[in-house]
Amino acid sequence: MDILAPPWVAPVFERMPGVGKVIPAPFAHGKLDLAGRWHVGRILKTQGYRNAYVLPNSLKSALPIAFAGIPNRIGFTGESRYGLLNRRLTLNKRALPRMVDRFLALAPGTGQPSPEDAVPQLHVAKGAFEAICHRLGLTRNERLAVLCPGAEYGPAKRWPPAHFAELARKLADEGWTIWTIGSGKDEEIGESIRALSDGVAINLCGRTRLADAIDLLSGADVVVSNDSGLMHVAAALDKPLVALFGSSSPEFTPPLAKRVTILRNPVPCSPCFARTCRYGHLDCLTQLTPNRALEAIQAFLL
Numbered sequence: 001m002d003i004l005a006p007p008w009v010a011p012v013f014e015r016m017p018g019v020g021k022v023i024p025a026p027f028a029h030g031k032l033d034l035a036g037r038w039h040v041g042r043i044l045k046t047q048g049y050r051n052a053y054v055l056p057n058s059l060k061s062a063l064p065i066a067f068a069g070i071p072n073r074i075g076f077t078g079e080s081r082y083g084l085l086n087r088r089l090t091l092n093k094r095a096l097p098r099m100v101d102r103f104l105a106l107a108p109g110t111g112q113p114s115p116e117d118a119v120p121q122l123h124v125a126k127g128a129f130e131a132i133c134h135r136l137g138l139t140r141n142e143r144l145a146v147l148c149p150g151a152e153y154g155p156a157k158r159w160p161p162a163h164f165a166e167l168a169r170k171l172a173d174e175g176w177t178i179w180t181i182g183s184g185k186d187e188e189i190g191e192s193i194r195a196l197s198d199g200v201a202i203n204l205c206g207r208t209r210l211a212d213a214i215d216l217l218s219g220a221d222v223v224v225s226n227d228s229g230l231m232h233v234a235a236a237l238d239k240p241l242v243a244l245f246g247s248s249s250p251e252f253t254p255p256l257a258k259r260v261t262i263l264r265n266p267v268p269c270s271p272c273f274a275r276t277c278r279y280g281h282l283d284c285l286t287q288l289t290p291n292r293a294l295e296a297i298q299a300f301l302l
Contacts, residue, residue: 001018001019001020002019002020002021002022002023002047002049003019003021003022003023004023004025004040004044004064005022005023005024005025006024006025006026006027007024007025007026008210009210009229010022010024011209011210011211011214012122012210012214012233012236014211015122015123015124015214016120016121016122016123016236017121017123023040023043023044025040025064027060032060034063037060037063037064037067038063038064038067040064040067041063041064041065041066041067041068041069042067042068043068044064044065044067044068044070045067045068045069045070049068049070050070050071050072051070051071051072051074052065052068052070052072052073052074053074053075053103053106053107054073054074054075054085055075055103055106057075057076057078057079058078058079059078059079059080059081059084062075062081062084062085063084065084065085066083066084066085072086072087073085073086073087074087074088074089074106075087075088075089075106076088076089076090076091076102076106077089077090077091078091089105089106097251097252098118098251098252098253098254099252099253100118100256101118104118118256119256119257120232120235120236120256121236121238122214122233122236122237124214124215124218124237128215128218129215129216129218129219131215132208132212132215132216133216133219136204136207136208136212138179138202139177140177140219141175141176141177142175143174143175143176143177143221143222144176144177144178144179144219144220144221144222145168145171145176145177145178145179145220145221145222145223145224145297146178146179146180146181146216146217146220146222146223146224146234147164147167147168147178147179147180147181147193147201147223147224147225148180148181148182148223148224148225148226148228148230148231148234149161149164149180149182149186149189149190149193149205149226150182150183150185150186150189150205150226150228150230151226151227151228152183152185152228152229153228153248153275154247154274154275154276155275155276155277155282156246156247156272156274156275156276156277156282156284156285157226157227157228157245157246157247157248158189158226158246158285159226159244159246159285159288160282160285160286161189161192161193161196162196163285163286163288163289163290163293164180164193164197164201164224164290165192165193165194165195165196165197165201166196166197166290167224167290167293167294168180168193168197168200168201169197169198169200170290170294171200171294171297172197172200176221177202178197178200178201178202179201179202179204179216180193180194180201180202180203180204180205181204181205181208181213181216181217181230182204182205182206182213182230183205183206184205184206186205186206187203187205187206189205190203190204190205190206191203191205204216213230213233214233214237217230217233217234217237217239218237218239220234220239221239221240222239222240222241222242222297222300223239223240223241223242224241224242224244224293224297225241225242225243225244226244226246227243227244227245227246227248227250227253231243231255232253232255232256234255235255235256235257235260236256236257238257238258238259239257239259240259240297240300241255241257241259241260241261242260242261242263242293242296242297243255243260243261243262243263244263244264244285244288244293245262245263245264245271245284246264246270246282246284246285246288247270247271247272247273247274247275247277247284248271248273249271249273250262250264252271259300261296261299261300263288263292263293263296264284264288265283265284265285265287265288267283267284267287269284270284
């Protein structure tokens, strides 16, 4: 199976079993870019694909597939894509509450997806963790905790830096090494956690590409993450994971793995799916204490 995806996410698919080629879809977010999508469609046409599964519900995502003339263009009805998709399914959100189940429902003959179908896997090359540690000059104690404090969607999905820092100090007192990872956009958050933790949480935000972050996560003994892309990466690597949910819902986009503890504070307004807290208090996350995360980590060690 080949994948058409934005270049920045290619390292994920390159480490996923069953994936052949990863074809870049270099389109700026929100841009129609008809010429660019036509060009990608022409590239796809040369490959002789018979089936294409269009996961996003946008009109833009279906254009390259239609331009390629792929015979079976499959996806959910949405954004007036009637001329672009020729096998359209009607989405029943009640029957398929999770995003992953909706995507699996597009595949032929699957019927109701099984739990096993929904568990992704990522494979990291032997020695990759040691190589990235050497390149970044990193050393670790017997136990390593990786913190993922970012969330591209917005602050209503981000556990406070002070909470991450307090957790880091508690773990350091028990002999853990703590690294904070994320993109360049998370560098300020990572630095805040480092300062508030008295330096025990080493800030790697902005120092790694996605491929490096995957390799670093592969060596973690536990991962503590907001609901973010790195949360799902950690789950696919089968790392013990403490997943922190605020404005979003684990019923919709849960981490798909067995060794997961989901933490949330069930205030009446959550999940609201907002980027920022409309009430200004962010109680869903501020009242989710570091001690709860520490207890979840300790439970993994039993």
